[in-house]
Amino acid sequence: MSTERVMVYGAAGHTGRFVIDELLSRGLTPVLAGRNEERLSALASRYDGLERRVVGVEDADRLREALAGITVVVNVAGPFLDTALPLARAAVEAGAHYLDVTAEQPAVQQLYDELDAPARSAGVSVVPAMAFYGGLADLLTTAALDGEPGADEVKVAIGLDRWWPTEGTRVTGDRNTAVRQVIRGGVLAPLESPAPTGTWSFPGPLGVQEVVQLPFSEVVTIHRHLQVGELTSHLNTAPLADLRDSSTPPPSAADDSGRSEQRFVVEVVVGRDGRSRSLACAGRDIYAFTAPIVVEGVVRLIDGRHQGAGALAPGQAFEAGDVLAALERSTDGFRLLESEPVVEPTCA
Template identity: 70%
Template structure:
């Protein structure tokens, strides 16, 4: 098995994944880059199926977590009229890899409109989002990551909008912002995150929220949970696919929540008519 954590994934993902498939090994990575996920789906699905292995990009905070949450909110359904994903960070201490990826990835970001992947408006839409505690109401900008591609690969969605609050972008764009400082014995930073997902289908609205600490540290248990399930044969089929396409979304989220130091997940009851 290959677990690729070495970005920028625009440079590393396809050659490593291709080598893994040729060697008969499963492949996972933690990419947030949309073009990477598209390339792996398009170029390696058939070879991976023939080899009997799985290629699962974006098994991480960006990409995978939102895909798992949206799929769990649908409760076994595969269609939604509208999906909104609001990622909220109380701050952002970027790693060197994040900075290198930002410089390397200049591709146009994609969203889903009328059921089709399409370019994000320029300038990107802005607004506010009522995050659950500890963030509260925050200004946001539409800033899609790889979750748009993972979700669109296996779910039929009419409209998908993915937001990030703007405050952590100031940290990201400031060259003086340091790398994540360890704040506990496990090396996690004190950064807090919220991933707030709202799914609408007809007159039905469902909301599911994940909270936790340190977007980089939480990626480790997410990708390891995927690796364990691949080793144990608890994936749905060979080929290239999204995290929630390959694995039971509710099961993965429950496993992460049981960890106690990964994420907390809560679902609101059906909010009909909202």
């Protein structure tokens, strides 16, 4: 097992356990951390021998002490509006890299605004939204542009066959009340109200779906490093009924890995100089799939395959095509799909 220690903050949560398992599968040494001693102690039977550190984000001094000997911090403890900035700041001060899995636009923007210069001075990287929401669309868009610095237009579409939300998803949804942003005229701008709706022809297995503009953190990460004139981001409406129904259960394991049966398709269409290209992917379980995404980031930060220091977007910190290819090789059921768009999505 590697001597490099990776703190997983929020280790006792649903996504945290997938991240721990992924780190162990790569021969890395997780340190289990979080705010709740009882929940962390309950992990002892599953992860015997792994170090546990109990600390809240409200005590900056204790947080810095808890980061002693840590190379990379992975924050999976939402709401990230509450945890991201204090934990990332402590990581930078301790000389550790920081990654999180936030879908929250304001949390990402906070890190970019406040920690870029300190991270550069410390020689570490701060990479928020290295996850299914945010990072995946950022990586796909960057790869689709194939070295070009930007696009006239980018359209992102996320399709889920269902949504079994975790407790953390519900809490974060209640906490994150900020107006969502898109890119309009090359700058971040508020999403129209009511949000535009339409249809999107997804690659299989979803096909044509009703969609609504519902941007996540990918808008802020893409704006961070790519010159995009217009960016819209869509989610199919069917799983939103699951999310809004308080009786919808959390995800349940359908195999030994703990993954649910949920299926997803994510597609980006980039337009530049009158030409367009689409790049899409399909896979299973948005929470479980976040683990290999963020751990690909961890591995690259440890072995030096990243693009310098500072507060960075996923596709800015790491070579996007390489990350996506690695995910396709290592993640069961995940595949990349590429084609020239035939049926243009419509939104009104």
